[in-house]
Amino acid sequence: MAYTPQYGPGTSVVAQNRRNQMNPTYELSKLRSVTDEDVVLVLGHRAPGAAYPTAHPPLAEQQEPADPMRKLVKPTEGAKAGDRVRYIQFADSMFNAPSQPYQRTYMECYRFRGIDPGTLSGRQIVECRERDLDMYSKNLIETEVFDPATVSCRGATVHGHSLRLAEDGMMFDALQRCVLGEDGIVRYVKDQIGVPLDRPVEVGKPMDAAWLKAHSTIFHSLAGTALREDPEYIEYLQRIHSLRTKYGFMPKEE
Amino acid sequence: MYSTSRWTRSPRALILLPDSAFPQCRIVPLRLLSPTTAEQLLTRIAGIPGVRRIVLNGPGLPATVPYGPARGSANPNTNRRTIQVCGATFEMKIQTGTVTLEVEDEEAIGAVKVLCDEFFTMMPYRLQTGRFMKSSPTMVDYARYGPNADERVIGLSDPRKRDGPIIIPATQSGGSLSDNMQMENTPDSIN
Amino acid sequence: MAKIERSQKLFLKALKEKFQGQDVQSEKTEFYKFGGVRQSQRKLEFMKESRSIEMQRGISMYDPERCHLGGIPMGQRQLMTYEVSGTGVFVEGDDLHFVNNSAMQQMWDEIRRTVIVGMDMAHATLQKRLGKEVTPETINEYLHILNHAMPGGAVVQEHMVETHPALTDDCYVKVFTGDDELADEIDAQYLINIEKLFPKKQAEELKAEVGKSMFQAIHIPSIVSRTCDGGTTSRWSAMQIGMSFIAAYRMCAGEAAVADLSYAAKHAGVIQMGSILPARRARGPNEPGGIKFGHFSDMIQADRKYPNDPARASLEVVGAGTMLFDQIWLGSYMSGGVGFTQYATAAYTDNILDEFTYYGMDYIKDKYKVDWRNPSAADRVKPTQDVVNDIATEVTINAMEQYEQYPTMMEDHFGGSQRAGVMAAASGLSTAIATGNSNAGLNGWYLSMIIHKDAWSRLGFFGYDLQDQCGSANSLSMEPDRGLMGELRGPNYPNYAMNVGHQGEYAAIVGSSHYGRGDAFCLEPLIKITFADPSLKFDFAEPRREFAKGAIREFMPAGERSLIIPAR
Secondary structure (H helix, E strand, C coil), X not given: CCCXXXXXXXXXXXXXXXXXXXXXXXXXXXXXXXXXXXXXXXXXXXXXXXXXXXXXXXXXXXXXXXXXXXXXXXXXXXXXXXXXXXXXXXXXXXXXXXXXXXXXXXXXXXXCCCCEEEECCCCEEEEEXXXXXXXXXXXXXXXXXXXXXXXXXXXXXXXXXXCCCECCCXXXXXXCCEEECCCCCEEEEECCCCCEEEEEEECCCCCCHHHHXXXXXXXXXXXXCXXXXXXXXXXXXXXXXXXXXXXXXXXXXX | CCCCCCCCCCCCCCCCCCCCCCCEEEEEECCEECHHHHHHHHHHHHCCXXXXXXXXXXXXXXXXXXCCCCXXXXXXXXXXXXXXXXXXXXXXXXXXXXXEEEECCXXXXXXXXXXXXXXXXXXXXXXXXXXCCCCCCCHHHHHHHCCXXXXXXXXXXXXCCCCCCXXXXXXXXXXXXXXXXXXXXXXXXXX | CHHHHHHHHHHHHXXXXXXXXXXXXXXXXXXXXXXXXXXXXXXXXHHHHHHHXXXXXXXXXXXXXXXXXXXXXXXXXXXXXXXXXXXXXXXXXXXXXXXXXXXXXXXXXXXXXEEEEECHHHHHHHHHHCCCCCCHHHHXXXXXXXXXXXXXXXXXXXXXXXXXXXXXXXXXEEEEECCHHHHHHCCHHHECCHHHHCCXXXXXXHHHHHCCCEEEXXXXXXXXXXXXXXXXXXXXXXXHHHHHHHHHCCCCCCCCHHHHHHHHHHHHCEECCCCCECCCCCEXXXXXXXXXXXXXXXXXXXHHHCCCCHHHHHHHHHHXXXXXXXXXXXXHHCCCCCCCHHHHHCCCEXXXXXXXXXXXXXXXXXXXXXXXXXXXXXXXXXXCHHHHHHHHHHHXXXXXXXXXXXXXXXXXXXXXXXXXXXXXXXXXXXXHHHHCCHHHHHHHHHHHHHHHHHHHCCCCCCCCCHHHHHHHHHCCCCCXXXXXXXXXXXXXXXXXXXXXXXXXXXXXXXXXXXXXXXXXXXXXXXHHHHCCCCCCCCCXXXXXXXXXXXXXXXXXXXXXXXXXXXXX
């Protein structure tokens, strides 16, 4: 392909982190291990070990009409099996969480297939076929786009992204889905919607402030890198706006 | 005319003077406080003469899950625990984000600053002065208390919550009992 | 531990001395049992009354016995109290729900019950078709009759049933004209005196616009407007105008010329406050969805009162606009339930938007030498793309820094949509005041959204910025299917007719471009004059202050029905 995506402008560490995350050829470092069962527990959509409930019979058993689009777009494993569509939702603290709502959505669009992401200011959700979701969720929790203290898996009652952190450095969670133990390890004691788990799920130790600042994808003048420190980024934002404005006006080009 | 913002340190103009005659200040630590820290801080604050009223603001810690598929189920949370301040025992219903004080005079604010400088060693904090809490009744108070609401209670609790404020016994109320405690010799055996 | 024990023992000793004969370790004492608050008969009655209301409504009320104890009362609050910006009044969020606030209701009532009807056509008909004389005397006579008829008094017809004056005492008609001589002859009680109400330069400009014509500023009764709808206003008004002309000019009721007068009063000479809305939003005239931003900015009178503070005037339009368009229009007409109060209150509480906007004023003064305190059309910056980009960028970045450095500000505006609307409003106002161009101001708003979204990697609620992503492209477009001059846009401009957190601020940006130029009006001088009338129940020069009054139960609305409901 002749076109090489640029992903985004900017010279700052924040801009580079954003590009890294979006670029599917960049390997996201694995920082912790969670088992498949752990993921299923936190998601809370089915009991571990249970079969995937289906929304329709497997595609192989259906007579699909002849369609060039169906030929082009290969179904994911979940689609082939006829899984129902389920979700994982995150809240990200503005205090240098490694992933942020739109950033996670863009990253997911570059790295995952068959997804439907939704982006708000207090939460970001991705919906897809259940077995695909299990796989993606594991990736989203194990790698550098997750930090146990500043990123949290929350299905509802998400308030916390814009609040100061608690004394122990954890993002506020009214439902206290995860707890920082005396040993410094964060454990999920409830699933993403707040139902207590039969056993805790360990997600490792919170990353330190220096790491967070170096891996942040948000500009923050107090805790991290200020937007003013990245004039190239600002220049490109203005450029996009100016071009849209100009061509909305539809000037006659000489 | 424009008002001084309570947020920043750069006043732009005179404040439109409020209905309350008493000065207010607000303690804003850089982190949300644990119940233990809140307990310690409040105990110290209760010892400052001239503190009239206190409001703690912060995100709520509901007893049951308020929304979502698990709505209505119990919500255990280690932050929602009972603390004791000068003998008054109560459950923390919020995680303390700010402590707003209404005081008798400016001197008390000075004492609060001294206390905070000494207390907040583990994190930075800001002490803001200005207006932060409601002191006069509004529609919501009329609906709740009727036309003769007690002014001391105004603004201390969330509208539509059924509970009211708690009373912290002031250890420096200036009453004779506390004087006795300080002045009396304390021999080992007492009858 | 030992120390505590010792002081406890001392304490007990002191108690024993004081309260002889009592068991001091008991939890209850007999000593002070005087009955407390129960000594007062009035208080007892009040408590009883409170109890019964409590029972009815299930809300706990006055409980004095808990309150008068020694010690420090302390409360825990999840919700913040809000200061209504610029007023020093602290209220709860609930106090600012439009259902709980009579001032907000009255502001909207005032607009809905108002219509402007020209008199020139009627006078021409009388003079040319009927050969009757129209003089200041006859006009005064007509106005006297009209002010009897408009609230629902009968003229001409026999055996008519009438409204009770006490229910309709907020209904009246005044006139205005640019003709000073004629104005002098009109009975003062019926005249909106442009000279007296406006600063000199603005008065001259307005009078020049109106010229020798005369217009009626009509306000039908609030109680009627609430029972019916916005479409009633011009019709109710036309009925009574017709009857009054017939009476005043001794016409035969129903003679052919009456049709000319009716047509003029109902259609040809009418200026509605809001246009009708087509299907999907379907409403009649004088409903919020049909109010153009230029007209709304003319209704708000803060620039008349603060001609040297266009920022202040614009902030008042923000307050009034977000209340009307977010809370009432989108939050009720177009949806309902709890509504959208906090999207609106973010823009008019806690002086946050005020802070950001005055920062913008400082910036345009320092960098572009705009003397914003002395608004003048000549002293504007040319609205090039670079200038717009620069002002909007600086104001937005500064606002983000304020939120970042003052965590309580971030926690006050806990929602992204609140922050987005406030930051973009400050950017748009600063740009519009500096350039005197409403479309430039809107353009600045959209750049703010783009910068904000990328800086924090978040913006507002799901779909908040749909219109903002289109906005850069349509803000300078005048093509009929996707563009329009700022003043003519409104809540039903296609891209705007969907989300909260935008419309009120747009109205203010449009207004601010004119306030920044010191213009006497934004779009319609007749509306500007009509709402300058001091007899209106709601003070359009101080909307935020009025909302605060409503919140503390100090605002008296019109159309109260106490007269016709059972006495308690």
